[in-house]
Structure formats: C-alpha cells, structure tokens
Amino acid sequence: MSFRFLLPAVLVFFACRSAHSPAALTLPPPKAERPKNIILLIGDGMATAQVSAGLYWKGVGKSVWERFPTIGFHKSHAHDERVTDSAAGATAFACGHKTVNGAIGVLPDYSPCQTILEDLDALGWATGMVVTCSATHATPASFIAHQDLRAFTEAIADDYLHTALDCFIGGGKGYFNDRPDKKNLLDSLADRGYVIRSGTGFGRLPMDGSAPFMLFTADREPGTASAGRHYLPQATKKTCEYLQKRSEKGFFLMVEGSQIDWALHANDRSWLKAEMLDFDETVSEALQFAAVNGETLVVVTGDHECGGCSLNPGEGKREFRPAFASRLHSASMVPVYAYGPQSQTFSGIYQNTAIYGKIWAALGMPNGAGK
Numbered sequence: 001m002s003f004r005f006l007l008p009a010v011l012v013f014f015a016c017r018s019a020h021s022p023a024a025l026t027l028p029p030p031k032a033e034r035p036k037n038i039i040l041l042i043g044d045g046m047a048t049a050q051v052s053a054g055l056y057w058k059g060v061g062k063s064v065w066e067r068f069p070t071i072g073f074h075k076s077h078a079h080d081e082r083v084t085d086s087a088a089g090a091t092a093f094a095c096g097h098k099t100v101n102g103a104i105g106v107l108p109d110y111s112p113c114q115t116i117l118e119d120l121d122a123l124g125w126a127t128g129m130v131v132t133c134s135a136t137h138a139t140p141a142s143f144i145a146h147q148d149l150r151a152f153t154e155a156i157a158d159d160y161l162h163t164a165l166d167c168f169i170g171g172g173k174g175y176f177n178d179r180p181d182k183k184n185l186l187d188s189l190a191d192r193g194y195v196i197r198s199g200t201g202f203g204r205l206p207m208d209g210s211a212p213f214m215l216f217t218a219d220r221e222p223g224t225a226s227a228g229r230h231y232l233p234q235a236t237k238k239t240c241e242y243l244q245k246r247s248e249k250g251f252f253l254m255v256e257g258s259q260i261d262w263a264l265h266a267n268d269r270s271w272l273k274a275e276m277l278d279f280d281e282t283v284s285e286a287l288q289f290a291a292v293n294g295e296t297l298v299v300v301t302g303d304h305e306c307g308g309c310s311l312n313p314g315e316g317k318r319e320f321r322p323a324f325a326s327r328l329h330s331a332s333m334v335p336v337y338a339y340g341p342q343s344q345t346f347s348g349i350y351q352n353t354a355i356y357g358k359i360w361a362a363l364g365m366p367n368g369a370g371k
C-alpha cells in the first residue's frame, strides 16, 4: 500500500484514539515481517515509578505507555556492580556487553567494542542521534565513542569524526570548537560534508537528505523542559523523515530523554514532570512515524532507575506525590516497551545486553554485523 493511501487511514486511526474507544488504544499491526528501521528511545533514569508518574500526569488512557503491545523488563546491572551508571548502561545497549561503570563503548578490559550504530552505518544504514544532553554525554557517547572514562569529553568529541553518523541533534557544540587543545572539530566535520547549525530550527538544514548535519541546541548542556526546552518531539519526527531519505536500506535512530535522570538526581518533582511529558510526546512521534511506515521497530526503555522513586499519597483522591529514597541510581528492573515488526521478542525478563541481540535478530542478523 502506498503512503498516499495509508496516511488518511492512520489519521483516522489517531483521530479515533482521541474519542477513547477501547479499540483505538491498539496500534495498527506492522506491515512487514522484519523491520527496516530501528528507533531506540532511552529515558535516562526512567523505570516503573517514573513511567507511572508520567502516565498519571498525562492522564489515564492518554499516555503513550498504554499503547504498546509488548512490554518486558531488563536487568540493568553493570559488569561488576549491581547499580549501573549511564555509560555502562548505554554501552550494554550499544555493544551487547556489560562493562564497568564510567566506560564508554569499551569492554571491562577497556578494549573498544563496535556499536550497533557503527555496524549498521558500515552496512549502509542511515544513522542518527537526537538527545537533550551534549553530544559527549554518556548515553550518546556510548553509541559512537570508545573511551575509558565518560569524563574524557574532548576525546569523545574526537570520536564523532570516526563514524559517518548522518545526523546529530543535541547540545555540546563547545566540546567541538571551544577546547583546551584549540582544535576545531566543526571545521573537520564541515570538510567531511556536514552542515553545522546552531539552535532548534530546521529551516537551514538539508532535510531533503542531501547532506549529513549536526544541529547544536546548546554550547554545553541544553536547558530543562521545565524552563521551556521543547525540541525533542519535533526533532525526533523530523529526523525520522530525514533518515528515511538518506538510505534505501533503513535507519537506526537513538533518541534520549537525557534529563529525566537529572531531575531525579535533583529530586525535583516539577522538573521530572516536565521531562516525562516531553518524553511521552517524543515517544508518541516515534510511534506515529512507525504506525504510518509499517517497517519500523520502536523500542523504548530506560538505562537504570534513579532517585529510588515512589508514588506516595497526595492531598486528594486524584493526587499523588512522587517521593525519593535517594539522589543516586538504583538496581530496580527497567521496563521495555516495543512496537513494530518483531516487537513480540521484547516480552519477558532479560539482561540489558539482550536488547542489542534482539534488535539484530529482528533485522534478520542474529550474529550482528557478522550476519
């Protein structure tokens, strides 16, 4: 079926959803046996209590979480510690290996592990990352860089020159052009054909797919959702459309709601609410793209729990009050939500590293880039 015929059907489907009919909660079945495109969305620090809070804030029956046909849980622990950090957590997704806390795209012996983004890039897939932190922050870094420590921000930025990433949207421009070593990586990226822009607008970007680009939304870390930052949902939608034009083979897109974790470290309820609602909208955009496209596997998860979050009674029957047992990460299992071709393989309880294998298997390459 062509896109032209499908789009009205999907619009009717989404219009029906707002009428709250029970059937409307179900997404259309995928149109392919295997996915062509992968969208992996990571809510940093997001586990069950955070998703529950997001669901109640959005309104029962309205949140994106209730629309997924498949839900599983992953065990988030690091190589040698029960509680993971975001570097080891993202490396587990990116490489399929547990590693030590603080390590970026390397094994426990600090030898580099090729990531799924790098492998798919080498196989001809279009690749992108859209985040609300800097490019050098642990989660995006673990998909493209190989460094012993997450704190090596300039070295992580250097690693962006080693992979033909098609697009990046997020903060951290200063790590590329305002560095102690005086190197200007933006010039090097421009030499490789990248269009480099600052801000959150898409007007001056090669959205026709004619060139790779980096859109820097901040010099260091982007602002908070509670202070009005709101580019993630739209950037996710636009990036899916752009990546689709960059390769016939398909695309791999990693999207991160990076600051959910920071709100939790700060034990800040209103910041958490703003980030969870922003992420709900972002996941919604990914689902909408996948529902129309029919060949896209959407996987949403967190890298670990943060804040020891629980939902305590509030002042009225309809109220609740998130409470925090800590300002650090915890070892709770983390939910995984999946939709699209092969999404059924994401049910059950498994290691965080299994997500890597499940994505490759869904693509029909159970041995990874080795096919």
Ligand code: MG
Residues within 6 Å of the ligand: 044, 086, 133, 137, 138, 139, 140, 256, 258, 261
């Ligand atoms: Mg992160």
Ligand code: ZN
Residues within 6 Å of the ligand: 045, 086, 261, 262, 265, 306, 329
């Ligand atoms: Zn954290």
